[in-house]
Amino acid sequence: MKEEEGVKVTLDKLKEELSYINKFVYFDEDDYLREKVSNSSKVNELIKEAEQMLRTCEIEEDQYFIQGILGNLYRVSELPKRAIHYLKQCYEYAVHHNVMKKEIVTLIRLGEAYKYNSQHKHAIKLFDESISKCKSSNETHFLDFALQHKGKCLIELRQFDQAEQCLNEAYDLRVLKGNDELLSSTKQALDLLVSLR
Numbered sequence: 001m002k003e004e005e006g007v008k009v010t011l012d013k014l015k016e017e018l019s020y021i022n023k024f025v026y027f028d029e030d031d032y033l034r035e036k037v038s039n040s041s042k043v044n045e046l047i048k049e050a051e052q053m054l055r056t057c058e059i060e061e062d063q064y065f066i067q068g069i070l071g072n073l074y075r076v077s078e079l080p081k082r083a084i085h086y087l088k089q090c091y092e093y094a095v096h097h098n099v100m101k102k103e104i105v106t107l108i109r110l111g112e113a114y115k116y117n118s119q120h121k122h123a124i125k126l127f128d129e130s131i132s133k134c135k136s137s138n139e140t141h142f143l144d145f146a147l148q149h150k151g152k153c154l155i156e157l158r159q160f161d162q163a164e165q166c167l168n169e170a171y172d173l174r175v176l177k178g179n180d181e182l183l184s185s186t187k188q189a190l191d192l193l194v195s196l197r
Contacts, residue, residue, distance in 0.1 A: 010053055011062055017046060018069060025076055027185075032156050033192055034116065035076045047073050064093045064102070071109055080117035087113055100137045104130050108146050115153050123153050144173035144182065152189055160197050167193065 024039040037043045047070065054066045071087035074080070087110040094102035111126035127150035134143040151166030167190050174182045 011057075011065070014046070014049055014053060014066075014069070017049070021046070021073075027188065029192075033152060033189060036078070037076050040077065043073055043077055047077070060093065060097075064090055067093075068106070068109065071113060075109075075113045075116050078116065080113045083113040084110065084117060100133060100139055101142075104133050104137075104139055104142045104146070107133070108142065108149055111153070112149055115149075115156065120153055120157050124150060124157075127153065140173075144170045144177070144186075147173070148186055148189065151193075155189070155193055155196065158196070160193060163193055164190070 021043070024037050024042055025035050026038055027033040028036045050066050050070050050073065054063060054070070057063050057066060067086040067090045071083045071090065074083035074086065087106060091103065091106045091110060094106050107126050107130035111123040111130065114120075114126065115123040127146055130146040131143065131150065134140055134146060147166045147170035151163045151170060154160075154163035154166060167186055171183065171186045171190065174186055
C-alpha cells in the first residue's frame with residue numbers, strides 16, 4: 001500500500017508539472033499548425049520523469065495515463081514512432097477495459113502521432129474511426145476534436161474541400177460549446193486553409 005501511495009504522490013507531482021506544459025507548446029504557423037515545443041529541455045525532463053514512473057507503476061489505470069502523456073510529449077518533441085508505441089498500448093488498455101471515452105481520445109491522439117510520422121492515410125482512418133465511435137456511442141463531447149484533427153490532416157494532404165467540411169463542422173460544434181479557445185483554434189485552421197488554397 002505504501003508503494004502505491006508513493007507512486008500516487010509522484011503521479012500527482014507529474015500532473016502538476018504537466019499543467020504548465022502549455023507554456024512550452026505552440027502551433028507552428030510554418031508547419032500546418034503542428035504542435036511543437038519551445039523548451040525541449042523542460043519537455044525532455046518531463047519525459048524522463050514519466051518514463052521512470054512508468055517503470056515502477058503497477059496500477060493499470062495510472063499506466064494508461066502515463067503512457068498517454070508520453071505519447072503526447074514524444075509527438076510534440078517530433079519523435080512520433082515513440083509516441084505511436086505508447087499510444088498503441090493506451091488503445092489496447094481502453095479496448096480491453098471497454099472504456100469508449102478512452103478509446104476515442106486515444107484514437108485521436110494516435111491519429112495525430114501517425115500524421116507526425118508522415119502516415120497521413122492511416123491517420124485519417126483513425127480519425128474516421130474516432131468520429132464513428134463518437135456518433136455511435138453518443139460520446140459527442142470529443143466529436144469536434146476528431147473533426148478538427150481530421151480537417152488539419154486533410155489540409156496537409158491538400159484535400160481542401162474535405163478539410164473545409166470537417167473544420168466547419170468542428171467550428172459549429174464548438175460554437176455550441178461556447179469555448180473561445182477552441183473556436184480560435186478552429187478559426188486558425190480555417191485561415192490556414194484559405195491561405196493555402
